[in-house]
Amino acid sequence: MKHVTIKDVARELQCSVSTISRAFNDKYDIRKETRDLILAKAKEMGYSPNPMAKSLLKQCSNQIGVVVPEFINSFFPEVIIGIQEVFIKKGYQVLIMQSNESFESELENVKAMENNMVDGLILSLSFDTQNVEYYENLIKQGFPIVLFNRVSNKLNTHKVVFDxxxxxxxxxxxxxxxxxxxxxxxxxxxxxxxxxxxxxxxxxxxxxxxxxxxxxxxxxxxxxxxxxxxxxxxxxxxxxxxxxxxxxxxxxxxxxxxxxxxxxxxxxxxxxxxxxxxxxxxxxxxxxxxxxxxPTHEIGRTAAQLLLEQIESKGIFVPQTVTLNGRLxxxxxxxxxxxxx
Amino acid sequence: MKHVTIKDVARELQCSVSTISRAFNDKYDIRKETRDLILAKAKEMGYSPNPMAKSLLKQCSNQIGVVVPEFINSFFPEVIIGIQEVFIKKGYQVLIMQSNESFESELENVKAMENNMVDGLILSLSFDTQNVEYYENLIKQGFPIVLFNRVSNKLNTHKVVFDxxxxxxxxxxxxxxxxxxxxxxxxxxxxxxxxxxxxxxxxxxxxxxxxxxxxxxxxxxxxxxxxxxxxxxxxxxxxxxxxxxxxxxxxxxxxxxxxxxxxxxxxxxxxxxxxxxxxxxxxxxxxxxxxxxxPTHEIGRTAAQLLLEQIESKGIFVPQTVTLNGRLxxxxxxxxxxxxx
DNA sequence: TTTATTTTCGGAAACGTTTCCGAAAAGCAA
DNA sequence: TTGCTTTTCGGAAACGTTTCCGAAAATAAA
CATH class of the missing domain: 3.40.50.2300 (Response regulator)
Structure with missing residues (x-):
């Protein structure tokens, strides 16, 4: 598995890596013809920018994490489909983990996500999660977290709930x-x-x-x-x-x-x-x-939308609680x- | 969200970054006392190595991808639980995506995974996947792929199937x-x-x-x-x-x-x-x-095990087909x- | 033609690690 | 003491990008 890098393309085209980068990022300071040429050659060579390098530089991973208590009932999988709908379009990857209704496992998952530098987290608490101190700290540090369905009123963040x-x-x-x-x-x-x-x-x-x-x-x-x-x-x-x-x-x-x-x-x-x-x-x-x-899909989409806004705004945010309607x-x-x- | 980096720790301890790295990676050429000192200080400062930087350098992401046709029936979620069991222990993240029984979506997912530099892929083909050319190429290039349940005999790779x-x-x-x-x-x-x-x-x-x-x-x-x-x-x-x-x-x-x-x-x-x-x-x-x-969990565990072996061996591998037993x-x-x- | 402005590009630094190489320090034998 | 080996560490390159800065080229204005 040898990957084609930006340098390979630069060498091939006898130009600098910065020009290639500009072509890919649609910068204003590049001639249309050179851009087209570069994109064509890159496609031919099978080049695509390495997301890890990008992440390292941009200091964000373009990944978001989802931690749910279980997978077995159709409820959470359906919510996840809604979440994916939103994030895939925006070029984010969705990391999914399940805590198996255990607090320790949940905390481990969240830490793994954090370690992996996800840009945000969508979380539904497990049954035996009483101590939300860790999450409280994350939120205070400005880490974007959206809770849904199984929420805690101790946590001051975006929430998507059902009445x-x-x-x-x-x-x-x-x-x-x-x-x-x-x-x-x-x-x-x-x-x-x-x-x-x-x-x-x-x-x-x-x-x-x-x-x-x-x-x-x-x-x-x-x-x-x-x-x-x-x-x-x-x-x-x-x-x-x-x-x-x-x-x-x-x-x-x-x-x-x-x-x-x-x-x-x-x-x-x-x-x-x-x-x-x-x-x-x-x-x-x-x-x-x-x-x-x-409304499972909608719950997912809404949570995703809230998280997306918080990630992209990067500034002060007012915790919002969205209550969705159901149906008998x-x-x-x-x-x-x-x-x- | 300001992250503590290895440089911060080095500055604090008045030593070089390479020493810190050595402490964390348990190298032989470091004195035990310095290592303990470093680890203690790092913990105090809340430092943990940035996985993205590591991935970039090591050229592998410590992530594996799972693409399944659907999420709604309990079958695939249960398989995924089995997969996670194996990989979480080994320090891998598991990226999950669903193709919604569509070939295009499946291919998109696989490409997204590849783009994200997953170290391997566990895949169950969607119903309307006829053209497996792209996967064939990946496998030929040495990219580790394990198929399960919905497999294609055109693909010469590890498989976990049911009789x-x-x-x-x-x-x-x-x-x-x-x-x-x-x-x-x-x-x-x-x-x-x-x-x-x-x-x-x-x-x-x-x-x-x-x-x-x-x-x-x-x-x-x-x-x-x-x-x-x-x-x-x-x-x-x-x-x-x-x-x-x-x-x-x-x-x-x-x-x-x-x-x-x-x-x-x-x-x-x-x-x-x-x-x-x-x-x-x-x-x-x-x-x-x-x-x-x-045996859903076992299917997942087996597929994960096969993938893990292939990733870690990094050499020639003999495609293996494991047939698991069921129960009436x-x-x-x-x-x-x-x-x- | 000369000067000023705009367009287009190359060089280099930076992101946070790991690892190779070499050097200083320490230990040991002669 | 000298010379050699071993231990322990620092410096620097590398991973693949993006972006800032400045320079060359092209265009416009004088």
């Missing part, structure tokens, strides 16, 4: 409008900001419609299928079935669904279900699951029903 | 052992090597068990849910239902399943189904789908049944 409160409210209200009265919320660890917001939305929707919030109305399940299964089985065993369940995410809802089906209950006939953060699964399972879809995709699992007596 | 023939054979034989006689295969474009192999496995299994291969035994469906739906609907309309269908992938099988359910047919009672390249969906849908699982996960969709008369 969990609002959409949890809508999702719950949808169940109420369908005629369900005894509605339960399967949530996850209260320490996560998004779960707090979804709980709040759920509670406020019930309040608005004067429905009682009982002791068992909010169940700390979790984000996995097994969590939904476990809690659902408990309810079944206690013979304490609600009319409907609003779940913290699709996985949890699917777990509940599996368990209900296993015991022969009908959905939505006996229990209606609503998920959140729509995955591809939602419309494939039986019955199709009502869920709140997030109503499917069979939460349809209105008339109970067969 | 599609064998597992298609097993999957078909499984259906036969369950008592199904009239078995159909939903395949995709014959031009893809893996589909050819799966067809061959299917056919040979039928032959071995002396089952007839009819005109309609092999249907060119496609890889999407809609493809499975479309072809299934045709069969239903023609009133020409088989006992069982072996599908080229899970998506196609799920499409078929949806259509069967829509028309009130039972699975596996009326038609049994088997998928391929197991996705997470397989065990979540109703009924759970029998499918051939590929039998679930309800293909269980034995006794037809209710």
């Amino acid at each position: 969990d409160y609002k959409w949890a409210f809508f999702a719950t209200e949808h169940l109420i409008y369908q005629g369900y009265k005894k509605i339960v919320h399967f949530t996850t660890s209260h320490s996560l900001s998004f779960s707090q917001n979804r709980i709040k939305g759920f509670v406020d929707a019930l309040k608005k419609h004067k429905l009682k919030i009982l002791e068992g109305s909010i169940v700390e399940a979790g984000l996995l299928i097994s969590d939904g299964e476990r809690e659902m089985e408990k309810l079944i065993a206690a013979n304490n079935l609600p009319d409907a369940i609003f779940c913290v995410n699709d996985m949890c809802a699917i777990g509940a669904m599996k368990m209900l089906k296993k015991y022969g209950y009908k959905i939505p006939g006996d229990v209606a279900l609503v998920g959140f953060t729509e995955t591809k699964l939602a419309e494939l399972i039986d019955p199709p699951l009502t869920s709140v879809a997030q 995709n109503v499917r069979e699992s939460s349809m209105k029903h008339t109970k067969i007596l | 599609d023939y064998k597992w298609a054979f097993f999957a078909t034989e499984h259906l036969i052992y369950q008592g199904y006689k009239k078995i159909v295969h939903f395949t995709t474009s014959h031009s893809l090597s893996f589909s050819q192999n799966r067809i061959k496995g299917f056919v040979d299994a039928l032959k071995k068990h002396k089952l007839k291969i009819l005109e309609g035994s092999i249907v060119e469906a496609g890889l999407l849910i809609s493809d499975g739906e479309r072809e299934m609907e045709k069969l239903i309309a023609a009133n020409n239902l088989p006992d069982a269908i072996f599908c080229v992938n899970d998506m196609c099988a799920i499409g078929a399943m949806k259509m069967l359910k829509k028309y009130g047919y039972k699975i596996p009672g009326d038609v049994a189904l088997v998928g391929f390249t197991e996705t997470k969906l397989a065990e979540l849908i109703d009924p759970p789908l029998t499918s051939v699982a590929q 996960n039998v679930r309800e969709s293909s269980m034995k049944h006794t037809k209710i008369l």
Whole structure:
């Protein structure tokens, strides 16, 4: 792998390297004919400027880093596609790493990125990230970081978020409008900001419609299928079935669904279900699951745009929080029903 | 973001930059005390060697590139996790790009990687990649490329593949052992090597068990849910239902399943189904789908290992093709049944 | 024609490293 | 002490660019 360098082209054309550089960078002080000649010859020789040398000189790498908690659900990959859309066009490379929901791994990734001199970072915090001190320092030093979805209010930087409160409210209200009265919320660890917001939305929707919030109305399940299964089985065993369940995410809802089906209950006939953060699964399972879809591509594009602006402005910046709209995709699992007596 | 450089440390310590470099690179010609002193001071000052400068000098970037056709199914993300496992440990960065099943996009990505001077490439070809000339040239020039899953036999390089023939054979034989006689295969474009192999496995299994291969035994469906739906609907309309269908992938099988359910047919009672390249969906849908699982992490690790060896050996290398084993996960969709008369 | 201005280009420094070469210092044997 | 080897370090070149500075050439103005 011998690469053609600017010097090779210069030698071939009997001119100086600076002229070649000018031709490639479209400077004003070069004659059109020489530029065309150089570009043609360069193409013939297979020359293209070495990005590493450029980076070293310009003191920026034209790379941005993306660190996400996981790769397995389609949510983050879709966000990344949005991010790439923006950056590829601008000639940036996108480095992607996944922290596997571990704080240490996340920090390691971020440090690796920093070490690699990425020009900016797009980050979604892992579940067990409590200590954001390191990121706080980076931001204070002026290192561009944009957070999305899993954010921390301790960090004063650009953020792209989803209005969990609002959409949890809508999702719950949808169940109420369908005629369900005894509605339960399967949530996850209260320490996560998004779960707090979804709980709040759920509670406020019930309040608005004067429905009682009982002791068992909010169940700390979790984000996995097994969590939904476990809690659902408990309810079944206690013979304490609600009319409907609003779940913290699709996985949890699917777990509940599996368990209900296993015991022969009908959905939505006996229990209606609503998920959140729509995955591809939602419309494939039986019955199709009502869920709140997030605009994944747009989240990615927006985060990328914010980061790009911050990188290019290089000056003072005012941290901005962009809240994107979602969409409640109503499917069979939460349809209105008339109970067969 | 002002970075501390080796010169800053040298000035602070009143020594030369070469000494600092020696300390960091653990050279033999430095006194232990000076080294410790330097390392301590460097740490205090927050210095770490600039990887770009190093890359420029060493003529390699310590980055490897991964180009995959898509991100949406869990298959490729899981492979990537395996790749990362290997490379992160070795101090390599992993650049990931997705070609969106488009040849042009794939080529662009590869060129971007090359431009960025990645030390090697792990590649899975997109569907409409027919012309592998460019990659052929790269390989001839000695650029390390490892292909996986979607490979081309025109390219003479390391490959990690899955024995599609064998597992298609097993999957078909499984259906036969369950008592199904009239078995159909939903395949995709014959031009893809893996589909050819799966067809061959299917056919040979039928032959071995002396089952007839009819005109309609092999249907060119496609890889999407809609493809499975479309072809299934045709069969239903023609009133020409088989006992069982072996599908080229899970998506196609799920499409078929949806259509069967829509028309009130039972699975596996009326038609049994088997998928391929197991996705997470397989065990979540109703009924759970029998499918051939590929060892995604292992595929990634193996490809990474091969690439690493080639990069580090830097010499002549003998292209190697590693075939990994899969696993048939039998679930309800293909269980034995006794037809209710 | 002479002078001033503009256009076009070459030379060299700089980015932050590593490594080769050589030299000073230190150790050792004679 | 002298001469030789070994240890330890500094200087400088090199990696492939971009850009500043200045100079030559071309053009315009006088």
